[in-house]
Amino acid sequence: MNLKSRSIWTILALVLITGTTGAFAQLLDPSTLTKYIDPLPQPPIRTPSGREGGFPAYDVHVKAAKAKMHSELDSTPIFSFDGITPGPTFLVEMGQPVAVRYYNDLPQDHMFYVDQDIEMFKGQDWGQKSRFVSHLHGADVEAAYDGFPMATIDPGEQTTYFYPNSQPGATLWYHDHSAGITRLNAYAGIAGFYLIDDPREKRLNLPSGPYMLGIAVQDRMFNEDGSLFYPEEWEPEFFGDVALVNGVVWPKLEVEPRKYRIRFLNGCNDRFLNMKLIESNDQGIVSSDSVPGPAFWLVGSEQGLLSNTVVLNDPANINSPRMLVDPGDRRDFIIDFADQQGKYFLMHNDARAPFKGVGHPAPDDLPLPELFLVHVKDTTVTDLAQIPMQPGFVETPKPAQARETRNIKLSEVMGDDGPIMVLLNDKNFMDPISEFPRYNTTEIWNFVNTTEDVHPMHIHLVNWQVLERRPCDIDRYLAEDTIVYTGPAVAPEAQELGRRDMVNTWPGYVTTVLTSKFNRLGKYVYHCHILAHEENDMMRPYEVVLPNQGDGGMIAGVEPIEPLLGISGPEPFRNRASISYSAGLEQHVKLSVYNSLGQEVKTLVNGAVNRGMHSAVWDGTNTAGAQVASGTYFYKLETSKSSQTVRATLVR
Numbered sequence: 020m021n022l023k024s025r026s027i028w029t030i031l032a033l034v035l036i037t038g039t040t041g042a043f044a045q046l047l048d049p050s051t052l053t054k055y056i057d058p059l060p061q062p063p064i065r066t067p068s069g070r071e072g073g074f075p076a077y078d079v080h081v082k083a084a085k086a087k088m089h090s091e092l093d094s095t096p097i098f099s100f101d102g103i104t105p106g107p108t109f110l111v112e113m114g115q116p117v118a119v120r121y122y123n124d125l126p127q128d129h130m131f132y133v134d135q136d137i138e139m140f141k142g143q144d145w146g147q148k149s150r151f152v153s154h155l156h157g158a159d160v161e162a163a164y165d166g167f168p169m170a171t172i173d174p175g176e177q178t179t180y181f182y183p184n185s186q187p188g189a190t191l192w193y194h195d196h197s198a199g200i201t202r203l204n205a206y207a208g209i210a211g212f213y214l215i216d217d218p219r220e221k222r223l224n225l226p227s228g229p230y231m232l233g234i235a236v237q238d239r240m241f242n243e244d245g246s247l248f249y250p251e252e253w254e255p256e257f258f259g260d261v262a263l264v265n266g267v268v269w270p271k272l273e274v275e276p277r278k279y280r281i282r283f284l285n286g287c288n289d290r291f292l293n294m295k296l297i298e299s300n301d302q303g304i305v306s307s308d309s310v311p312g313p314a315f316w317l318v319g320s321e322q323g324l325l326s327n328t329v330v331l332n333d334p335a336n337i338n339s340p341r342m343l344v345d346p347g348d349r350r351d352f353i354i355d356f357a358d359q360q361g362k363y364f365l366m367h368n369d370a371r372a373p374f375k376g377v378g379h380p381a382p383d384d385l386p387l388p389e390l391f392l393v394h395v396k397d398t399t400v401t402d403l404a405q406i407p408m409q410p411g412f413v414e415t416p417k418p419a420q421a422r423e424t425r426n427i428k429l430s431e432v433m434g435d436d437g438p439i440m441v442l443l444n445d446k447n448f449m450d451p452i453s454e455f456p457r458y459n460t461t462e463i464w465n466f467v468n469t470t471e472d473v474h475p476m477h478i479h480l481v482n483w484q485v486l487e488r489r490p491c492d493i494d495r496y497l498a499e500d501t502i503v504y505t506g507p508a509v510a511p512e513a514q515e516l517g518r519r520d521m522v523n524t525w526p527g528y529v530t531t532v533l534t535s536k537f538n539r540l541g542k543y544v545y546h547c548h549i550l551a552h553e554e555n556d557m558m559r560p561y562e563v564v565l566p567n568q569g570d571g572g573m574i575a576g577v578e579p580i581e582p583l584l585g586i587s588g589p590e591p592f593r594n595r596a597s598i599s600y601s602a603g604l605e606q607h608v609k610l611s612v613y614n615s616l617g618q619e620v621k622t623l624v625n626g627a628v629n630r631g632m633h634s635a636v637w638d639g640t641n642t643a644g645a646q647v648a649s650g651t652y653f654y655k656l657e658t659s660k661s662s663q664t665v666r667a668t669l670v671r
């Protein structure tokens with residue numbers, strides 16, 4: 020996947036070496052920037068700006084701004100959530116639905132040149148327009164709120180999404196997903212953390228508060244005037260020569276000699292990261308004997324806590340693997356800096372670009388070994404946080420229960436000068452839907468990677484567990500569409516276990532995953548998370564349909580929306596409780612109040628409701644009209660497909 024991109028690197032190298040003026044002459048030489056002089060900041064936590072339909076509501080303005088990314092660099096024009104990149108972090112409670120009002124306040128024309136020659140633009144008149152649609156990566160949300168790539172809003176438009184946050188605690192991120200310009204919008208800065216706080220984590224005594232850090236690494240290339248460089252013509256991959264960490268170039272992280280929990284995001288468009296801490300001097304220079312830094316205790320995947328903590332970069336074990344994070348992926352891990360007072364550690368990356376696998380000897384087009392520097396303060400602290408060895412619970416996969424097995428072919432369409440397109444099942448994004456998972460069933464997906472690169476596949480709505488990888492005869496598969504294995508299956512690595520929404524598909528292998536239940540109806544997408552691939556044209560829609568439907572789509576007029584339930588009045592309440600719920604289509608709902616013994620106290624709604632927001636009132640009485648006692652009660656919203664419960668407290 021590097022033939023075409025290498026041609027541009029040759030040009031860039033020549034320009035840098037000869038100093039020739041021309042189209043690329045204004046590129047910044049990254050070695051002119053002093054590393055590790057700016058602190059590594061934390062994005063601020065978002066606060067709700069009000070309520071909508073009974074839920075906390077957040078206003079998110081997508082807009083152009085300027086960011087100071089390095090003290091020796093002029094300010095950088097960005098596209099952003101609320102004027103900063105990464106955008107403010109959502110920190111929401113599991114089980115508490117929220118409304119997010121997205122405003123596209125971007126200028127009409129994009130800050131980057133939009134290449135309209137790619138497949139995604141065929142038949143469209145989008146031009147250079149700064150379209151936007153938000154996707155909450157890894158979230159279990161209704162299709163209408165998932166950010167389908169064609170559901171973009173233009174500058175000046177606004178849209179409201181509801182996120183139920185009904186899944187276990189997780190490290191998610193929100194970013195743009197616009198058809199044809201996702202890579203440009205993400206690169207321009209439209210990305211941020213979205214953390215779901217799981218109350219069950221409290222018992223684990225994980226590092227928290229100032230000792231829980233969000234860290235997003237993104238590679239970038241700059242022009243000398245401080246602006247970001249991105250190629251005008253679509254490239255199969257584009258790698259930056261500068262590490263941007265939480266929006267700052269090669270920053271320094273000051274820590275105390277104690278444990279930290281890190282919610283990590285590889286926010287690079289196309290670059291893999293394979294990371295380790297190595298002891299260094301205060302300039303980040305590593306001595307020849309390369310002393311390893313403290314271990315990474317991996318406690319969670321992108322979809323929540325693991326059954327067993329995985330030790331990576333164990334300094335006592337030379338064979339201990341590094342932490343591999345594919346583009347778009349997240350990790351939840353703990354580093355203990357105890358007894359490291361005064362030391363410096365370099366966060367080092369050795370993943371080659373393009374990435375063909377750990378240890379693969381392919382050439383590295385543009386290495387980015389240095390990410391950021393850590394300095395451990397020379398202080399003494401009391402640290403009561405713990406590293407749990409069994410932090411969570413992940414169900415054992417049950418592949419026998421899968422309703423369907425699908426083979427997904429990953430292939431390149433070659434041009435004269437390298438790949439001109441990467442496809443899934445030889446189809447373009449706009450081709451008719453071919454995958455119709457049935458509602459409430461699980462499936463096995465076999466990704467057959469016929470290319471020479473690792474592709475990080477991502478699916479919306481559901482998560483999956485990696486079952487195995489197995490080498491197969493690619494030539495035969497391409498010729499006959501038959502999988503013939505050429506070796507034994509390889510079990511997933513320890514750091515790949517758990518609930519995932521990403522998987523690295525190895526070249527020449529069939530990578531097999533088992534999905535969770537497709538728990539909502541409607542159209543979603545799956546795609547490679549190398550954003551350049553996703554855009555041309557390594558993304559496909561799929562549609563979850565009712566079990567009795569054939570392949571061919573939804574019954575006309577049926578829109579897939581599950582109601583959302585929330586409390587809109589005071590909580591706890593004295594006399595009168597206000598309850599809100601939304602319905603996405605006309606459907607029958609039942610809203611009842613239950614006591615803590617599970618007995619139904621009163622039915623508030625039982626009938627057909629229209630699409631939209633609704634409210635109900637409970638006056639604290641039972642069916643007989645008598646006042647009930649103080650205590651805990653539950654509102655339960657049921658449809659034919661789902662039920663949702665919210666807890667409330669009555670105080671007399």
Ligand SMILES: [Cu+2]
Nearest residue numbers: 474547549552
């Ligand atoms: Cu790819």
